[in-house]
Amino acid sequence: MEKSLPLESPSMSRRQLLNFLTGAAVAATAGAALYPAGKFFVPPQEVGEDGSIVAKDINGNPIPARQILDSPPGTRALVAGLAGEPTYLTVQEDGTLHPWGIVDNCTHLGCTFPWNPNDNQFQCPCHGSRYDKEGRVVRGPAPLPLRLAHVSVVGDYIRISPWTDIDPRTGKKPWWV
Numbered sequence: 001m002e003k004s005l006p007l008e009s010p011s012m013s014r015r016q017l018l019n020f021l022t023g024a025a026v027a028a029t030a031g032a033a034l035y036p037a038g039k040f041f042v043p044p045q046e047v048g049e050d051g052s053i054v055a056k057d058i059n060g061n062p063i064p065a066r067q068i069l070d071s072p073p074g075t076r077a078l079v080a081g082l083a084g085e086p087t088y089l090t091v092q093e094d095g096t097l098h099p100w101g102i103v104d105n106c107t108h109l110g111c112t113f114p115w116n117p118n119d120n121q122f123q124c125p126c127h128g129s130r131y132d133k134e135g136r137v138v139r140g141p142a143p144l145p146l147r148l149a150h151v152s153v154v155g156d157y158i159r160i161s162p163w164t165d166i167d168p169r170t171g172k173k174p175w176w177v
């Protein structure tokens with residue numbers, strides 16, 4: 001018996017092709033429309049290859065860089081940095097961030113401390129140590145300068161990475177490395 005060719009096949013194929021093309025066009029349009037929203041909602045990479053992390057707020061949410069960069073020059077913004085340690089970021093006169101952050105951990109016995117804008121110092125309330133704006137000891141009993149961390153703005157966020165280079169304040173290997 002002679003086999004008849006299925007008459008439906010060619011038209012089904014055309015329909016499938018049309019469906020595919022239509023679907024692809026819809027997907028491409030939707031993708032293009034959603035790209036900016038998707039980009040906005042993609043969370044920043046947690047730990048970078050350089051050991052960096054994204055600066056976060058007290059609730060553990062990434063802080064948009066704009067939020068800090070829009071602050072007046074001289075602002076010391078406290079963020080959660082490496083290992084969640086509070087770290088001061090400084091807004092410079094030109095509106096950029098100072099390339100090093102200062103870890104809010106007194107080198108005497110580990111208290112946290114505020115920035116005193118009137119004296120232009122970090123002043124530890126526990127035993128009176130004072131540090132200049134770059135974290136050098138101005139008055140003891142703190143024995144060592146404050147730890148540093150690298151700070152950079154990458155895309156919409158601020159990244160903080162370990163400081164293992166020469167300490168620019170002493171010209172020597174950092175004491176914490």
Ligand code: FES
Nearest residue numbers: 106108109124127
């Ligand atoms: S812990 Fe800061 S001065 Fe003692």
